Amino acid sequence: MPARRYIIVGAGPAGVHAAVAIRHKDHDGEIVVIDRDHDPPYYRTELDTYVGGSTSDAEMPLYPEDYYREHRIRLRLRTVVAKVHASERTVELAGGERVAYDALLLAPGSYPLTISCPGASNPGVVTVRTWEDARKLIRRVMGTDRPVVVVGGGVLGLILAEGVRQRGRQVTLLEREPRLWAPVLDETASQLVRQGVRQRGIEVLLGEEVAEIVGADGRIDRVTTSAGRGLEASTVVVAIGVRPDVAFLDGGAIRIDRGILIDHEFRTNVPDVFAAGDAVQGYDPISGQFRVVTNWNNAVEQGKLAGGFMAGDGPPYRGVIVSNSETFCGVRVTVLGMTQATGGGLVMLKGLDQAKGIYRKLTFRDDKLVGALLVGNTSGEGMMKKMILEAKPTSITEVKSKFLTGLILEETGT
Numbered sequence: 001m002p003a004r005r006y007i008i009v010g011a012g013p014a015g016v017h018a019a020v021a022i023r024h025k026d027h028d029g030e031i032v033v034i035d036r037d038h039d040p041p042y043y044r045t046e047l048d049t050y051v052g053g054s055t056s057d058a059e060m061p062l063y064p065e066d067y068y069r070e071h072r073i074r075l076r077l078r079t080v081v082a083k084v085h086a087s088e089r090t091v092e093l094a095g096g097e098r099v100a101y102d103a104l105l106l107a108p109g110s111y112p113l114t115i116s117c118p119g120a121s122n123p124g125v126v127t128v129r130t131w132e133d134a135r136k137l138i139r140r141v142m143g144t145d146r147p148v149v150v151v152g153g154g155v156l157g158l159i160l161a162e163g164v165r166q167r168g169r170q171v172t173l174l175e176r177e178p179r180l181w182a183p184v185l186d187e188t189a190s191q192l193v194r195q196g197v198r199q200r201g202i203e204v205l206l207g208e209e210v211a212e213i214v215g216a217d218g219r220i221d222r223v224t225t226s227a228g229r230g231l232e233a234s235t236v237v238v239a240i241g242v243r244p245d246v247a248f249l250d251g252g253a254i255r256i257d258r259g260i261l262i263d264h265e266f267r268t269n270v271p272d273v274f275a276a277g278d279a280v281q282g283y284d285p286i287s288g289q290f291r292v293v294t295n296w297n298n299a300v301e302q303g304k305l306a307g308g309f310m311a312g313d314g315p316p317y318r319g320v321i322v323s324n325s326e327t328f329c330g331v332r333v334t335v336l337g338m339t340q341a342t343g344g345g346l347v348m349l350k351g352l353d354q355a356k357g358i359y360r361k362l363t364f365r366d367d368k369l370v371g372a373l374l375v376g377n378t379s380g381e382g383m384m385k386k387m388i389l390e391a392k393p394t395s396i397t398e399v400k401s402k403f404l405t406g407l408i409l410e411e412t413g414t
């Protein structure tokens with residue numbers, strides 16, 4: 001039998017881990033990973049600490065270059081996939097070359113959204129998605145001692161603000177919602193994170209967004225906010241969210257809603273075309289909805305499993321669940337499962353130690369743990385994740401004594 005050819009679009013964690021999983025199962029197959037990026041695969045999650053100067057160039061690559069040779073994984077970098085021709089089992093590259101596949105993985109990840117306001121096209125308005133974006137930001141920030149404005153108080157905005165601040169620049173962070181990381185944090189959690197961020201010298205303005213970027217000849221002079229405030233800035237870092245990078249699939253046969261739709265074996269609706277990572281919309285067993293989950297661990301897990309299915313079979317996939325841990329200016333935050341109460345029938349247990357900066361909110365539905373938000377002390381997160389995934393009924397009294405001792409408690413129902 002001729003060797004199978006596996007084509008993978010995207011050399012992020014989903015694509016690379018899929019390639020490795022395929023190689024473990026198929027010794028002879030040809031594996032080609034295509035990416036438009038110029039850099040060999042790297043830790044996108046470290047771009048903020050790279051901006052801040054605490055992660056070096058040497059620490060960025062996912063694997064040493066030899067690794068790909070040893071595993072006979074061919075990386076085709078600086079190469080854009082323009083189209084998928086599912087009926088003829090080829091992908092078309094920008095430039096017209098067509099590459100045939102026996103199995104195709106779509107792992108194109110996300111692209112960053114940006115702002116639209118007067119002055120938004122100024123070259124000093126930047127987003128950070130690639131290593132090259134991070135290098136450019138460092139050059140801009142180090143080229144002047146003028147302040148920087150970061151737009152967006154979600155995960156990316158918070159960690160990039162910290163990175164820029166570590167370079168000694170004055171940073172103001174604008175978040176249009178009344179809370180930081182508003183889809184996930186409640187008021188108490190947001191306040192604790194804000195406290196940590198301000199202690200690092202970052203000014204946080206909530207309920208304010210950019211109204212105008214004032215400057216000329218490619219230079220920014222200042223940012224005017226929706227509250228009429230003027231902020232001096234050399235650079236505006238925009239971190240207002242990401243979307244699946246799936247425009248190249250427009251008009252094709254692959255079904256897309258908010259992301260590429262997959263089943264429990266990572267198959268799209270088109271035979272032999274699989275998808276994984278930030279760009280997919282998978283079933284979330286906790287909320288019962290199909291959702292896009294954008295985080296590294298999710299992409300790694302999905303890539304590994306998808307690669308297994310492409311080369312044969314694999315273990316059943318339980319679906320995507322929210323599971324994220326971040327440290328914002330020294331404040332550790334873990335989010336598991338349901339992040340906001342949607343609909344009734346939920347019981348929430350909240351425990352707070354304001355002086356120590358600890359807050360824990362556990363959410364239950366029908367006596368089962370369905371969500372956890374942990375700030376300041378994230379111990380027990382592994383156990384909680386297991387409880388959420390196993391969905392076994394649990395006693396609230398037991399949970400209190402296990403996870404909430406020493407905290408001032410509040411119980412609410414919705």
Ligand SMILES: Cc1cc2nc3c(=O)[nH]c(=O)nc-3n(C[C@H](O)[C@H](O)[C@H](O)COP(=O)(O)OP(=O)(O)OC[C@H]3O[C@@H](n4cnc5c(N)ncnc54)[C@H](O)[C@@H]3O)c2cc1C
Binds near residue numbers: 009010011015047277
């Ligand atoms: C600054 C920053 C910090 C982050 N920090 C964290 C963190 O601390 N924790 C966390 O969980 N997550 C973090 N993330 C998110 C995390 O990096 C992503 O969830 C993860 O990289 C998604 O992996 P992926 O393989 O699905 O896609 P990606 O890593 O986005 O990789 C997709 C690849 O596909 C390529 N591509 C797309 N379309 C095409 C095409 N048509 N042709 C050729 N190539 C194409 C892209 O160039 C890209 O390299 C961070 C992201 C950023 C930007």
